[in-house]
Amino acid sequence: MAQAEVFETDFWKDANLRKVWDEIVPGELRKTLPYVLTREAIQLYCRSVGENHPLYFDEAYAKASPYGGLIAPPSIHILLMFSCTPADDWMRTPGTVNAGQSWSYNIPARPGDTVTLQARALDKFIKRERLFVVHDNVFFNQRGDVICSGRGQTIRPM
Amino acid sequence: MTTSFDKLSTGDTIDGPSFAVSRESIRLFCDGSLDYNPLHLDDNYMKNSFGKTNFGGIIMHGMNNFGLITRMLTDWAYPAGAIHRRLETRWVKPVKPGDTIQPVGIIKAKQTTEKSRWVLIDVLVKNQNDEKVAVGEAMVEFPLTA
Numbered sequence: 001m002a003q004a005e006v007f008e009t010d011f012w013k014d015a016n017l018r019k020v021w022d023e024i025v026p027g028e029l030r031k032t033l034p035y036v037l038t039r040e041a042i043q044l045y046c047r048s049v050g051e052n053h054p055l056y057f058d059e060a061y062a063k064a065s066p067y068g069g070l071i072a073p074p075s076i077h078i079l080l081m082f083s084c085t086p087a088d089d090w091m092r093t094p095g096t097v098n099a100g101q102s103w104s105y106n107i108p109a110r111p112g113d114t115v116t117l118q119a120r121a122l123d124k125f126i127k128r129e130r131l132f133v134v135h136d137n138v139f140f141n142q143r144g145d146v147i148c149s150g151r152g153q154t155i156r157p158m
Numbered sequence: 159m160t161t162s163f164d165k166l167s168t169g170d171t172i173d174g175p176s177f178a179v180s181r182e183s184i185r186l187f188c189d190g191s192l193d194y195n196p197l198h199l200d201d202n203y204m205k206n207s208f209g210k211t212n213f214g215g216i217i218m219h220g221m222n223n224f225g226l227i228t229r230m231l232t233d234w235a236y237p238a239g240a241i242h243r244r245l246e247t248r249w250v251k252p253v254k255p256g257d258t259i260q261p262v263g264i265i266k267a268k269q270t271t272e273k274s275r276w277v278l279i280d281v282l283v284k285n286q287n288d289e290k291v292a293v294g295e296a297m298v299e300f301p302l303t304a
Contacts, residue, residue: 074228
């Protein structure tokens with residue numbers, strides 16, 4: 001499995017390849033891709049939420065800190081969710097609405113990490129005529145250490 | 159002011175950063191997160207209804223709230239040697255270009271366990287009309303050495 005060389009930003013392309021609610025099997029693993037997290041990707045994400053802590057930007061500061069080097073903010077899993085999944089993953093289906101998330105953090109991701117994802121739908125249900133999927137996700141670094149784990153709910157487009 | 163586990167009391171607040179939402183900030187979040195869902199990009203698409211909901215135009219990513227709450231928590235925790243361990247959120251109201259949002263944290267409880275110390279924090283994000291757009295809870299660890 002190679003990292004996608006060019007990220008397809010048109011989420012309509014390949015839309016017909018993605019599973020709809022009816023086809024999503026709770027318990028079945030999603031296809032995922034290893035992803036090399038770069039300093040540039042971390043810092044672009046940081047800028048998009050106004051993160052400016054020197055632990056993410058200033059190598060000398062980070063080196064002298066208890067972290068011993070640059071790290072990514074805990075919320076980097078927002079980026080990792082899309083960078084570790086292929087274009088036909090159903091999280092990209094246009095109209096997918098995020099209904100809530102919970103994440104636990106173990107160790108920080110760092111620039112240069114090769115991040116892998118284990119992910120699956122865990123449950124699906126219908127509530128007030130809306131189609132929900134519950135998904136669970138665990139991100140690991142190249143040593144097999146857990147970076148973070150999370151559970152989310154999305155409302156699937158009909 | 160740098161906080162410490164002993165000094166914290168229930169009801170203490172953490173003020174988060176104010177964030178001006180614009181078409182450009184939403185577009186930058188697309189690039190930063192690689193989430194190019196047309197909900198955040200395509201005005202024509204957003205004329206459609208989603209089930210019973212019509213948003214009436216593009217909306218900010220819910221996870222932009224999540225990222226902003228995280229920024230508040232880590233900026234608060236790092237100087238104290240504390241570690242952001244958990245965040246749970248749900249979205250209450252869509253956020254649109256032109257809105258200004260700001261997260262706040264309220265200390266709910268402190269808990270000592272066998273090997274560490276924990277602070278539970280209610281979090282919420284409000285818009286410029288003082289309406290809640292996101293709510294949740296967080297857990298920050300204050301290791302015994304901190």
